[in-house]
Amino acid sequence: MTTMLLVAAxxxxxxxxxxxxxxxxxxxxxxxxxxxxxxxxxxxVFALDPPDRFRSLVGVGFLASVAPMATVVxxxxxxxxxxxxxxxxxxxxxxxxxGIAAVMFGFLxxxxxxxxxxxxx
Numbered sequence: 709m710t711t712m713l714l715v716a717a718x719x720x721x722x723x724x725x726x727x728x729x730x731x732x733x734x735x736x737x738x739x740x741x742x743x744x745x746x747x748x749x750x751x752x753v754f755a756l757d758p759p760d761r762f763r764s765l766v767g768v769g770f771l772a773s774v775a776p777m778a779t780v781v782x783x784x785x786x787x788x789x790x791x792x793x794x795x796x797x798x799x800x801x802x803x804x805x806x807g808i809a810a811v812m813f814g815f816l817x818x819x820x821x822x823x824x825x826x827x828x829x
Contacts, residue, residue, distance in 0.1 A: 710761070711760065711761075711764045714761055714764040714765040714769060715764050715765070715768050715769040716769065717765060717769060718764070718765045718766060718768065718769015718770035718771075718773065719769045719770070719772075719773045721769075721770055722769065722770045722771070722772075722773030722774045723773060725774060726773065726774060726776065726779070729742060730779060736783055736799055739779060739780070739783060740799070740802065740803055740806065742774070742775070743775040743779075743780065743803055743806075743807060744775075744803075744806050744807060744810045745810075746771050746774040746775035747775050747806075747807040747808075747810035747811045747814070748810040748811065748813055748814035749771050749814060750767060750771040750772060750775070750811055750814065751810065751811035751812060751813060751814025751815035751816075751817075752814035752815065752817070752818055753766055753767040753771060753814075754767060754815060755814065755815040755816075755817075755818035755819050756818060775807065777803075777804075780799070780800065780803045780804075781800075783799065784796045784799055784800045787799060
């Protein structure tokens with residue numbers, strides 16, 4: 709029950725932040741940048757292997773809600789309504805593939821840095 713409340717609290721804070729971002733960010737590039745940074749931070753949080761409560765609040769609740777695919781899908785739909793099909797496909801693919809790559813980068817950056825540190829010391 710505590711985990712569900714932490715995820716809900718993190719998701720609620722992220723929803724407020726996403727509402728502000730969605731009205732402040734009109735550029736597709738900035739939207740992609742916010743999504744990719746949030747994905748990289750999500751990978752980093754899971755690489756740190758924090759306690760379950762922190763992971764539930766920050767990782768699953770906040771960061772997973774800050775980088776929602778719903779915003780990307782809405783921007784893609786706007787492009788398709790304007791009959792910019794190539795831009796829509798490129799934007800959608802870049803966010804999906806880039807989001808997965810950013811999560812992997814955040815995770816591997818921490819893990820490889822720790823491994824390198826232990827080899828040097």
